Amino acid sequence: MKAANDRVRVKVSSDSSNDISFAPLAWWRERWHDKEIQRQFIENFIFIRDAFDENKLTLLKLNEIQQHLLENLTGKDVVIKSRRQGLSTFFKAMYFANAVVKSGRNVRIVPHDPDTEEQFRADFRSMYENLPPHLKPATKYYSESLIEFKDTVKGTINSRVSTASVQPGHEGKGRGQTITDLHLTEPPFWRGDSKKAATSLLEAAQGGNVAVESTAFGIDWTHAVYQQGKKGEGGWTSFFFEWWWKRSYRIEGAKFAQGRKKEWVLLLPGETLKGIWEVPAAGISEAERIAKRNKFDNAKLTTDEIAVCELIAAHLVRMGHVPKRNPLLGMPSWARDEVAEFLAWRRAKIEELPGGENQFKVEYPENDVDCFEQTGRPVIQGKYLKVSCLPHEEGVAGHEYIIGCDTSLGHETGDPSAIEVIDITTGRQVHSETLRRSPDLLAYRLEELHHLYNGALVVVERNNTGIATIRELQRLILEDFIFRYLDRSLQRKVEDGELTLDEAMARAEFGLPTTALNKADYAIALEQAIRTGEIGLSSEDWCQEARTVVWFDNAKWGALGGYHDDKVIALALANYVRVKLAAQTVGFIGIMPETGYAR
Numbered sequence: 001m002k003a004a005n006d007r008v009r010v011k012v013s014s015d016s017s018n019d020i021s022f023a024p025l026a027w028w029r030e031r032w033h034d035k036e037i038q039r040q041f042i043e044n045f046i047f048i049r050d051a052f053d054e055n056k057l058t059l060l061k062l063n064e065i066q067q068h069l070l071e072n073l074t075g076k077d078v079v080i081k082s083r084r085q086g087l088s089t090f091f092k093a094m095y096f097a098n099a100v101v102k103s104g105r106n107v108r109i110v111p112h113d114p115d116t117e118e119q120f121r122a123d124f125r126s127m128y129e130n131l132p133p134h135l136k137p138a139t140k141y142y143s144e145s146l147i148e149f150k151d152t153v154k155g156t157i158n159s160r161v162s163t164a165s166v167q168p169g170h171e172g173k174g175r176g177q178t179i180t181d182l183h184l185t186e187p188p189f190w191r192g193d194s195k196k197a198a199t200s201l202l203e204a205a206q207g208g209n210v211a212v213e214s215t216a217f218g219i220d221w222t223h224a225v226y227q228q229g230k231k232g233e234g235g236w237t238s239f240f241f242e243w244w245w246k247r248s249y250r251i252e253g254a255k256f257a258q259g260r261k262k263e264w265v266l267l268l269p270g271e272t273l274k275g276i277w278e279v280p281a282a283g284i285s286e287a288e289r290i291a292k293r294n295k296f297d298n299a300k301l302t303t304d305e306i307a308v309c310e311l312i313a314a315h316l317v318r319m320g321h322v323p324k325r326n327p328l329l330g331m332p333s334w335a336r337d338e339v340a341e342f343l344a345w346r347r348a349k350i351e352e353l354p355g356g357e358n359q360f361k362v363e364y365p366e367n368d369v370d371c372f373e374q375t376g377r378p379v380i381q382g383k384y385l386k387v388s389c390l391p392h393e394e395g396v397a398g399h400e401y402i403i404g405c406d407t408s409l410g411h412e413t414g415d416p417s418a419i420e421v422i423d424i425t426t427g428r429q430v431h432s433e434t435l436r437r438s439p440d441l442l443a444y445r446l447e448e449l450h451h452l453y454n455g456a457l458v459v460v461e462r463n464n465t466g467i468a469t470i471r472e473l474q475r476l477i478l479e480d481f482i483f484r485y486l487d488r489s490l491q492r493k494v495e496d497g498e499l500t501l502d503e504a505m506a507r508a509e510f511g512l513p514t515t516a517l518n519k520a521d522y523a524i525a526l527e528q529a530i531r532t533g534e535i536g537l538s539s540e541d542w543c544q545e546a547r548t549v550v551w552f553d554n555a556k557w558g559a560l561g562g563y564h565d566d567k568v569i570a571l572a573l574a575n576y577v578r579v580k581l582a583a584q585t586v587g588f589i590g591i592m593p594e595t596g597y598a599r
Contacts (some may be wrong), residue, residue, distance in 0.1 A: 010539045022134055025154045026513075028101050035070055038097065043433045046093045047130040048123065051084075052248070057126070064319060065245050066090040074237040079213040082243035082364045087213045088185050092120065095181040095209070096127050096161055099149065100137060105159040106208075108179045110166060110201065112186035117165045121145065124161055168192035177496070179205040188217035195221040215369035216362060220560060223372050223548075241412040243364035244312045244342050252343035256301075264335070265299040265305070266343055308366060309334035312342050377551045379523050379568070380530055385520035389428045389536040395454035399425040403449055403458045404574025406566045407465040410437045417442050418566035420542075421453055422535065422574050432539035434566060439465040450477050459483040459577045461569065462511030469508045482509040483577055494596060512573050515557065521559050522572040529575050542567050 020027065021044070031037040042060055049055045062070065065085050069077075081087050092109065099105040111117045120429060121144055128136070137151035141160075148160040168191050182205040187194045198221055214222050229238030239421060241251055253269030259277060267273065277296050301309070313334040316322045325333045342501070353359045365371035369382045395401055406418045414436075421431035430452070435445065448471070450456050457475065458481060460466050473482055487506045493499040499507075514522070529535040537543060548563035559565035 006466060021429075022132075025101055025135055025137070025156060028135075029155065029359040032101050038094070039067070039070055041097055041101070042093050045131060045135055046097060046127055048089055048093070051127065057130070060089065060093050062090070065241050069239065070094070072237075072239070073209075073211070076235045077211050077237050077239060078222070078229050079211070079224055079239045079241070080216055080222075080365065081213060081241050082246065083215060085241055085246050087241075088120075088183075089123075091185075091211050091213060092123055092182045093127070095183055096124060097495070098181055098209075099147075099161050099191075100131070100135065103155065103157045105180045105528075106178060107161040107181040107183075108177070108201070108205075109161070109163045109183045109295070110185065110190075110197075110599040111163065112189040113165060113191070116185075117163055120163045124163065131333060164351060166190045166192050166194070167198040172358045177204040178208075181205075182206040182208060184210070184211045184212045184214075186214045187212065187222045188214060188220050216368075224563070226368070227544075240365075240368045242311070242315070242366055242443055243346075244315055249345045249349075250341035250365075251344035251348065252341055254340040256335050256340045259296070264301045265296070266301060266340055266347070267299065271299075301343075302355075305346075306332075306334065308346070309339050309343055311366065312339050319425055322380060378547060379551060379557050380527050380546050381550045382547055384531050385537070385546050387537055387540050387543065388533075389426075389430075389538045391432070391538040392430050392460055394452045395456070396423070397454075398455060399423055401430070401453035401456035402574045402578055403446060403453065403456045404570040404572070404577075405442070405446060405458065405460045405466075406569040406573065407439050407442060407461060407463070407469050408436070408566070409465055410439065410442070412436060415564060415566055418570040419445065419449065420567060420569070420571040420574055421449060421456065422578060424578060426536075427529075427534050429538045429542070431572065432542050432567060432571075434564075439468035442469050443476055446473055447476040455481060457481055457483055459573050460511045461573055462486070462509065462513045467512055476508070479510070480556075482510050482511050483512060485512055512577060514569075514573075520557065522576045523551075525579055526568070526572040526575050529579065535571075535575060539567075542571070559564040 018038075024482050028037065028041055039062060043062060044059065046060045047057050048060045050058045063086055065081075065087065066089075066211060069079070069087075069090060079087055095105075095107045095109070099107045109120055111120050124147060128139075128142075135148040135154075137154045137156040137159075139147060141148040141149035145164065146160060146162045149156045149158075151157065157348055179201070182201055184187055184198060184201065190197060198212075211220060212225060216223070225234065225236050226238050226240075228234040229236035229544045251269065255267050257265055257267050257273045259273065260264055265273065265276065267276070278298050309316075310333065313322070313336060316336075316338055317324050317333075322336060322338050323496045325331065325336075346364075349364065350357050350360045353363070361370045366578060400423075402422050402424055404422070408415045408417045410417065413511055416434040416436050417435045419431070420429060422428070423430045431449065435442070437445065446460070458477070460470050460473065460483070462470065462485065470482065484505060486504060490499070490504040494504045526535070530537065545564060545567050547561075548560050549557065549565045551566045557565075559568075
């Protein structure tokens with residue numbers, strides 16, 4: 001067919017004297033370790049449907065993102081992207097080319113739904129059918145779901161390409177396979193248990209190439225492996241591509257200008273500064289007057305937009321699209337027409353999306369935090385999860401402290417116990433740790449910290465394991481320093497004169513209970529304290545854990561699957577006693593907001 005024969009004649013530097021357009025698969029196979037050879041093959045022989053050009057059949061020419069990935073892939077990669085940046089197309093083409101050129105490849109593509117599955121299968125058929133005859137290996141099987149090559153003449157045998165989405169209830173399917181090239185696309189949107197399905201597929205792909213590519217959606221399994229890659233853990237390499245990597249996300253002709261008061265404004269194609277700044281004429285209505293003034297106000301750049309422009313400008317300089325600006329010229333580095341075109345597109349897209357800017361930050365991310373948070377409903381927003389103070393190993397003279405403790409069984413495979421210490425005097429987190437000890441032995445660590453931090457008040461979550469910790473703690477420190485919970489029933493008896501406060505406190509149980517009703521209050525109080533700066537954070541590990549603690553649809557909160565929330569609970573307990581219970585039960589042995597805790 002015409003598409004298969006309409007090739008450019010290519011040359012590579014290592015063989016510049018020979019036209020390799022008709023080089024056999026053996027030639028490509030011998031050089032396949034070279035990334036430039038792989039690019040040449042893809043760009044000259046892999047056809048795709050161009051969704052931006054009426055779905056026309058065209059050769060795949062790698063864009064900047066695709067080129068960056070080809071040059072930097074490690075074989076175990078996770079990519080967070082904006083919409084329609086060509087990542088799925090790239091991995092399909094790359095893995096398909098692997099199967100065509102090399103023998104023994106088992107390519108498995110996992111799309112997120114049946115419609116995408118059907119489209120991916122059509123894409124592979126199109127890639128195969130449009131290969132030139134000398135590069136088109138014969139097939140043993142050629143069906144909708146499977147293409148398997150067996151061509152002893154061309155040298156490609158036992159290579160297969162299959163596409164199948166995850167089926168609910170069958171997430172473990174595929175564990176027994178041996179996959180050499182695994183592409184997991186949009187795992188957050190898979191049907192069924194995405195973590196279980198991904199784990200099974202990764203087991204089958206041990207030692208092979210693995211690529212996870214997705215838009216952000218909540219704090220889930222994809223977020224977990226992306227974070228691993230950022231920290232260099234688990235063998236993963238993480239890539240993040242902001243929306244401005246895509247060169248077509250622009251409105252050509254937009255530009256920046258400065259108003260009379262030197263404020264920066266964005267002018268759309270055809271607009272002039274004079275045109276958007278009209279002095280309201282006499283005799284017009286108040287509505288018309290407001291509309292004219294709003295036109296200029298809406299054109300002005302916000303502080304957030306200027307921050308985005310700085311990032312766009314830095315990217316364009318880094319990629320060589322614009323020169324680095326000389327600061328001596330007195331113009332901001334971002335104030336360029338090229339940047340204005342991107343910002344104009346951003347404004348138009350935000351206006352177009354039903355969810356406005358929040359939806360934009362998910363589908364067209366500008367950093368790798370906001371895009372996850374906008375869908376994950378975190379208890380504490382990431383912008384507040386920053387270390388703002390230093391821990392200290394013992395109490396400061398004259399300062400009062402409170403210790404919060406979330407207990408556990410102490411098993412190596414289970415949740416750890418967590419201990420958090422707050423300086424009541426300054427409102428700062430000064431100590432954070434997790435450990436795995438039996439509940440009774442945990443009390444000895446609490447005793448140690450109690451003495452280190454000036455006889456701190458100890459608040460232990462009162463649950464099954466917490467009761468054992470409290471009982472042992474009663475033997476180790478004075479009971480006056482173990483928090484007692486004065487419930488509403490006892491408070492009423494004090495208010496009605498049936499009991500004195502001392503009598504009520506004698507009946508009160510040690511520890512702070514956690515119920516479905518009050519646990520939400522603990523989270524709300526902690527979020528407010530951190531957001532307002534009343535509590536300062538000193539532990540980066542605590543901040544990382546808090547990023548995966550979210551509100552669920554049933555109004556409960558906790559860690560997402562595979563994560564922990566023990567540190568967050570421990571700090572929430574300490575903070576709640578510090579603020580809420582103290583204010584409600586003036587006079588009890590515990591914390592007073594202004595004066596610390598009673599001796």
